[in-house]
Amino acid sequence: MAERATAAGRAGLRTGPGRLLVTVYGVFTVAAASRSAYQLSARFDEAPVAYLLSALAAVVYALITVSLVRGGERARRLAFGCCAAELAGVLVVGTWTLLDSSEFPDTTVWSGYGYGYLFLPLLLPVAGLLWLRRARAAA
Amino acid sequence: MIAPLTVAVAVAALLLTAWCGYAAFRNQAVKDWHYLGMGIVLLLTLAQLTVGLVQLARGERPAGDGTAVFVSYLVAVALCLPVVAIVSLGERTRWGSATVAAGALVLAALQIRVADVWAGGVGGG
Structure with a gap:
């Protein structure tokens, strides 16, 4: 019985709404990673802060994607922490870019609360946190 | 050639979004008709990729130095639907839709x- 519950808990993070989250986080991982790879290799000097933040965002997205796919309680906690960090990141960077754009001659995924990405960078971590909390309640 | 095709693909993709979003709203999994719709939009994106590559081969370039970025965007566009189609096959619920x-x-x-990139706005990368 306990074993079955664990199995359900493992699969639970990536089925149902989790499947949608994994897909969208996967897309964002690819988007942020390729964007930052291009920016860091071709134009690092223009806006180092912005481009390093893009790279950091890519790492956070990748961690969340992998955690959701792997499942289990430890992965759930890691994903929860990453979603919280992502939410903090998008709020801080979003506010920062609005107040002082001099460090950001070029935009990042999190600029202006992610308006260039349909505000998904702001909505995603909220959806992720809600889903991960519900997954724990279910387990 | 790029602009009208871009608009056509965007409109078709938005229609597909609405259609599958409606299925999700009604608590339905994607059905054969939806896959047919995905196939049509996928063909449009492949046509766009082909036209883009032909344009490049004929020596037309995006304004600025955005050729590599332009091609990677076209490839990413063509990959979108195959990926979500496979995911939806494994999730036969509203969440697949x-x-x-x-x-x-x-x-x-x-x-x-x-x-944007074709017009020279490589900015966002």
Whole structure:
């Protein structure tokens, strides 16, 4: 019985709404990673802060994607922490870019609360946190 | 040639978003008709990729030095629907439909970037 519950808990993070989250986080991982790879290799000097933040965002997205796919309680906690960090990141960077754009001659995924990405960078971590909390309640 | 095709792909992708979003709203999994719709939009994106490559081969370039970025966007566009179609096969619930809707929405959003890059706005990368 306990074993079955664990199995359900493992699969639970990536089925149902989790499947949608994994897909969208996967897309964002690819988007942020390729964007930052291009920016860091071709134009690092223009806006180092912005481009390093893009790279950091890519790492956070990748961690969340992998955690959701792997499942289990430890992965759930890691994903929860990453979603919280992502939410903090998008709020801080979003506010920062609005107040002082001099460090950001070029935009990042999190600029202006992610308006260039349909505000998904702001909505995603909220959806992720809600889903991960519900997954724990279910387990 | 790039601009009208970009608009056509974007509109088709938005229609697909609405259609699959409606299925998710009604608590339905994606059905054969939806896959047919995905196939049609996928063909449009492949046509766009082909036209883009032909343009490049004929020596027309995006304004600025955005050739590599332009091609990677076109490839990303063509990959969107196959990926979400496979995901939706494994998720025969409303969330599969929602995933396809999200993929089509991403596809439509990418069209803005394709047009941008072709016009020389490599800025966002």
